[in-house]
Amino acid sequence: MAVIAHLSDMHVGAVNFKEKYLLSAINNINELNPDLVIITGDLTENSYYDEFKVIAEYLDLIENQMLVVPGNHDARHIGNECFEGIIKKRCKTLKAETDEISAIGLDSSEPDLDYGKIGRSQQASMEINLKKANEDNLYKIIALHHHIIPVPKTGRERNVLTDAGDILKSVIDGNADLVLSGHKHVPYVWFVENTAFVTAGTVSSLKLRGKDICSFNTINIQADKVEIILNKADGNSRILAKYENKCKVIN
Ligand SMILES: [Fe+2]
Ligand SMILES: [Fe+2]
Numbered sequence: 001m002a003v004i005a006h007l008s009d010m011h012v013g014a015v016n017f018k019e020k021y022l023l024s025a026i027n028n029i030n031e032l033n034p035d036l037v038i039i040t041g042d043l044t045e046n047s048y049y050d051e052f053k054v055i056a057e058y059l060d061l062i063e064n065q066m067l068v069v070p071g072n073h074d075a076r077h078i079g080n081e082c083f084e085g086i087i088k089k090r091c092k093t094l095k096a097e098t099d100e101i102s103a104i105g106l107d108s109s110e111p112d113l114d115y116g117k118i119g120r121s122q123q124a125s126m127e128i129n130l131k132k133a134n135e136d137n138l139y140k141i142i143a144l145h146h147h148i149i150p151v152p153k154t155g156r157e158r159n160v161l162t163d164a165g166d167i168l169k170s171v172i173d174g175n176a177d178l179v180l181s182g183h184k185h186v187p188y189v190w191f192v193e194n195t196a197f198v199t200a201g202t203v204s205s206l207k208l209r210g211k212d213i214c215s216f217n218t219i220n221i222q223a224d225k226v227e228i229i230l231n232k233a234d235g236n237s238r239i240l241a242k243y244e245n246k247c248k249v250i251n
Helices: 019-032 049-059 079-090 119-135 164-173
Strands: 002-007 036-040 066-069 095-097 101-105 139-143 178-181 188-192 195-199 215-221 225-232 237-244
Touching: 002 019, 019 049, 019 215, 036 101, 036 139, 036 178, 049 079, 066 095, 066 101, 101 119, 119 139, 119 164, 188 237, 195 225, 195 237
Parallel strands: 002 036, 036 066, 101 139, 139 178, 178 195
Antiparallel strands: 002 215, 095 101, 188 195, 215 225, 225 237
């Protein structure tokens, strides 16, 4: 069995950033001791150097291996340079592996723009990495900030990947098991063929919809089944999805 913690959209530097929710999530994750922690972008609000320094201090509290990809809010004001200098030093950003899992990170951010794009070069390397992970019989996870499939209850669609069709095809053809995203601050799960597309809510921002509260996801991967659990900031949790594990590589 393997356990993944998936958190997203901290938005450090925003007026509605709530440190107590982030610290509580980090405590819970450290207690859970997952095999891998995956963070799908929007670590900061404005990509300022000082915001990256602050989020780096929070990330230093996480005790397990991390894979972190940037979001649109981390690509403002040449935020890519700060991400490279501060986050990449501490965490993996393109690839993380355990004995049974291959997690592939993609940068969907574009400088000073909110929409997302993967591009042909990252698409090609993702295809190569998926092929290798299939040959090695690993459980395959793709992590990116922007959603590939529109998320319900998020209003007019504006920020789905501009090359969503191409990436969706590569992901399905490459037999990926999980695709993890953030951005919309709405937890949801879609299934296409054998791939689950999971979005996380925001772990520490009050940019929320309706009665939603801050949350993060945990994913329990067992030989026969997969459980995706929504962990809410009020201490309650519920199963977002439970389904048969078609991959079968986790013992
Ligand atoms: Fe966000
Ligand atoms: Fe975003």
